[in-house]
Amino acid sequence: MIKTDILIIGAGPVGMFAVFEAGLMKLKCHIIDALPMPGGQCAEIYPKKPIFDIPAYPEILAGDLIDNLSRQIAPFEPKYTLGERAQDIEKLNDGTFKVTTNKGTEHFASVVFIAGGLGSFEPRKPPIPNIANYEGKGVEYMVKDPEKFRNKKIIISGGGDSALDWTIYLSNIASEVSLVHRRNEFRGALDSVEKVSELSKAGIINLITEAEITEISGSKNLESVTIKDRKTKESKEKQCDYFIPLFGLSPKLGPIGNWGLEIEKNAIVVNNALDYQTNIPGIFAIGDINTYPGKLKLILCGFHEATIAVQYAYKIINPDKKYMMKYTTVNGVTGFNGEKKEAKKEVVKSI
Amino acid sequence: MSDIKITIKDREGVIHYLDAPTDMSMNIMELCKAYELPVEGTCGGMAMCASCQCYILSDNIELPEMGYDEEVMLDQAFFVEDNSRLGCQISLTKELDGLEIELAPVSDD
Numbered sequence: 001m002i003k004t005d006i007l008i009i010g011a012g013p014v015g016m017f018a019v020f021e022a023g024l025m026k027l028k029c030h031i032i033d034a035l036p037m038p039g040g041q042c043a044e045i046y047p048k049k050p051i052f053d054i055p056a057y058p059e060i061l062a063g064d065l066i067d068n069l070s071r072q073i074a075p076f077e078p079k080y081t082l083g084e085r086a087q088d089i090e091k092l093n094d095g096t097f098k099v100t101t102n103k104g105t106e107h108f109a110s111v112v113f114i115a116g117g118l119g120s121f122e123p124r125k126p127p128i129p130n131i132a133n134y135e136g137k138g139v140e141y142m143v144k145d146p147e148k149f150r151n152k153k154i155i156i157s158g159g160g161d162s163a164l165d166w167t168i169y170l171s172n173i174a175s176e177v178s179l180v181h182r183r184n185e186f187r188g189a190l191d192s193v194e195k196v197s198e199l200s201k202a203g204i205i206n207l208i209t210e211a212e213i214t215e216i217s218g219s220k221n222l223e224s225v226t227i228k229d230r231k232t233k234e235s236k237e238k239q240c241d242y243f244i245p246l247f248g249l250s251p252k253l254g255p256i257g258n259w260g261l262e263i264e265k266n267a268i269v270v271n272n273a274l275d276y277q278t279n280i281p282g283i284f285a286i287g288d289i290n291t292y293p294g295k296l297k298l299i300l301c302g303f304h305e306a307t308i309a310v311q312y313a314y315k316i317i318n319p320d321k322k323y324m325m326k327y328t329t330v331n332g333v334t335g336f337n338g339e340k341k342e343a344k345k346e347v348v349k350s351i
Numbered sequence: 352m353s354d355i356k357i358t359i360k361d362r363e364g365v366i367h368y369l370d371a372p373t374d375m376s377m378n379i380m381e382l383c384k385a386y387e388l389p390v391e392g393t394c395g396g397m398a399m400c401a402s403c404q405c406y407i408l409s410d411n412i413e414l415p416e417m418g419y420d421e422e423v424m425l426d427q428a429f430f431v432e433d434n435s436r437l438g439c440q441i442s443l444t445k446e447l448d449g450l451e452i453e454l455a456p457v458s459d460d
Contacts, residue, residue, distance in 0.1 A: 045399055118393055127429050127458040159426040182431065187423050248427045250400060251393060266391075297395065 004030040004079070005317050006310070007099055007109035009086045009256070012040025014287030014302030015115030016069040016078075021310040023076025024326070024333065027317060030107060031078055032099070034085040034120035039066035041117055044249075053300060065299075075335025081105050085120050087255045089283075097282065102255075111313040114261075114268060114278075114285040115306070118251030126157070126245045128216055138222025140244050143170070149242060151175045155225055157213050158246035159183060164192040166246065171205050178206035178238065180213055180227055216243060259283075267291035275312035276305045282316060284309040355448035360408070361388055362454050371443045379405065379438030379452065390454065396439040401428035403438035404455035412450050414441055430456045 006022050008015045011033035019029040035044055039062075047063030054060055060068075084101035089112065091097055099107045123141035125131060131139060143149075143166050154174045156167050159181040165188075167179045179196065186193045200207035208227060214235065215226035225243055228235045253266055261278050262269040268285040270276045272292035276284050286309050287302035295301075314323055332342025354370045357379070361367065371382050380403035383390035391402035398420040407414065414436065417425075421440045425431050435455060441447070 045394070046397060049397070124427065124429075125458065127456075160423065183426065187419075187426055247429075 001108065002030055002079070002081070002106065003108045004028050005109065006030075006111050006113055006313055007032070007097065007107050008113045008115055009033075009099070010040060010115035010117055010287070010289070011035070011038035011080065011082070012115060012117045012287065013042055013065060013069055013299050014117075014306050015040070015113065016066070016073055017303050018113055018115060018286065018306035018310060019073040019076050019078040020069075021307045022313070023073065023336070024328070025310060025314050025323060027310070027314060028336075029076065029078050030081070030109065032081045032084060032086050032101060032107065034083070034122075036083045038070065038080065038082070039063070042066050044121060051299065053298065055300060075333060075337070075339060075341070077336045081107065085254060089259050091280070091282070095282065110282070110317045112283045113306075113309060113313070114256060114283065114289055115287045115302070116253075116256060116285075116289040118288060119253040119256070119266075120251065121249040122252050122254070123245075124247040124250045126213065126247060128213060131216060134216055134218065134222045134243075137220065138218060138240075138242050139216070140242060141246075143244065146170060146173055149174045152241040153239060154178070154242040154244060155180060155213070155238065155240045156244045156246060157181065158248075159186050159188075160246065160248060161188040161192065162248075163246040164188045164196050166244065167205060168192060168195050168199065171199055176206070176240075177204075178208055178240075180208045180211050182210065182212055182230065184209040213243065213245070253289075256289075261285070264291055267295075272305075276309040277312065284313065353445065355443065355445055355450075357382065357443075357447065358449075358451040359383065359388060359405075360451075360453040362456060371447075373443050373445050373447075375443075377443050379403065379441045379443070381439070382443060383438060383454070388454065390438065391457075392439065394439075398424045398437050398440055401425065401437060402457060404428055404430065404435055405438050405452045406432055406455055407434045407436055408451040408453055409449065412447060414447075429458050 005027040006029045008031045011031045022029050042062035043066050049062050050059045084103045086099050087102045088100045096110050097112050150173050152174050153176040155178045156163055157180040171177045199205045210230045211227050213225045214228045224237050224239050226235050226237050268290050270285050270290045276286055278285050286305040288297045332340050334340045353373045357369045357371045359367045380392045393402045394400040401424050421437050
């Protein structure tokens with residue numbers, strides 16, 4: 001059973017920094033993230049892009065910021081549930097929370113911090129009528145188990161790396177692979193583009209460019225798609241067992257939107273005059289996912305919000321204790337394993 | 352003052368005639384947000400979400416060339432036409448005076 005003081009939803013920079021501030025107050029943290037590694041957008045979307053407004057860093061790559069944060073919080077031994085999305089929340093009789101992920105993992109915590117950034121990253125779904133009806137019945141937005149496609153007729157659409165890579169991979173497994181792309185050029189690793197071109201010339205895959213899937217049909221399961229040529233405007237139907245649209249990821253607020261929190265323009269309203277708590281006591285929202293008058297979606301503002309929220313979380317977790325904020329320069333940092341980092345002591349010694 | 356005029360047709364077909372400053376290093380996405388037009392600008396201007404996709408209606412105005420990031424994003428976006436651009440990649444400069452654009456649809460999945 002996973003039990004912790006503060007359950008943090010979102011392993012981006014703000015959620016990670018909350019672990020540090022909580023650790024200073026001896027509060028334990030557990031982080032849930034839908035992505036398979038910590039870092040959020042910084043790691044998934046723009047690891048190689050520089051950030052220029054982190055105080056005292058004239059320039060730092062987003063990926064390096066995450067590496068540094070990982071090292072900074074390591075003494076406080078954060079635990080992770082990765083690759084799972086926070087799905088349901090339940091306030092228990094004793095005022096604590098139970099959060100369950102889409103894979104059924106249960107987490108128990110006194111306080112919940114939502115540090116979900118833009119939301120969880122989910123596959124971008126093409127605007128094809130009825131596509132939702134065929135999800136799991138022939139429409140797959142990601143390839144989890146390639147064996148599922150053995151000796152099947154599949155259609156992949158998209159023009160990026162994942163469309164190219166899966167086309168190459170599945171060409172050895174499926175009985176027929178067609179790659180449909182809106183343009184006649186692909187943007188991906190040179191090797192992949194060349195390989196797809198070779199497979200097409202050799203007649204191993206069908207490459208259908210300057211075309212789009214406009215309709216899908218089937219009596220229960222997917223049976224065929226309609227491919228429209230963008231130049232001639234002609235449409236033709238093609239039989240298939242699976243349709244795999246690969247158009248990258250886009251952030252969605254997702255199930256958190258149904259947790260009874262006050263939402264404004266896709267963000268969670270918090271009390272910025274005090275503690276960054278939401279309308280549900282014990283649930284805080286920090287970083288890009290929250291909103292209040294004057295909100296700025298900046299990592300540095302999220303760090304501040306995390307720090308303040310932790311102080312109030314402490315009061316909820318330890319209602320009878322008084323706590324005075326301490327300076328790390330004065331007191332050092334003591335990890336949960338007892339290891340202490342501190343300023344060197346001056347010594348007085350007669351010679 | 353160094354304002355220019357930009358005309359934006361929203362998704363309901365309403366035309367907005369906007370005064371746009373060229374001295375505040377703003378782009379079309381930010382201009383839309385400043386006037387509270389329904390543009391999310393989810394990624395903050397990194398050419399990574401396409402929520403600011405627009406169609407360029409003027410054919411007499413030269414726009415900044417498309418960069419690699421913008422091309423990659425438009426490859427993955429929906430409702431893309433030959434005149435599609437990402438608003439966040441078009442800085443407001445005096446050369447754009449009189450530009451007319453239309454907001455592209457957004458998918459509501």
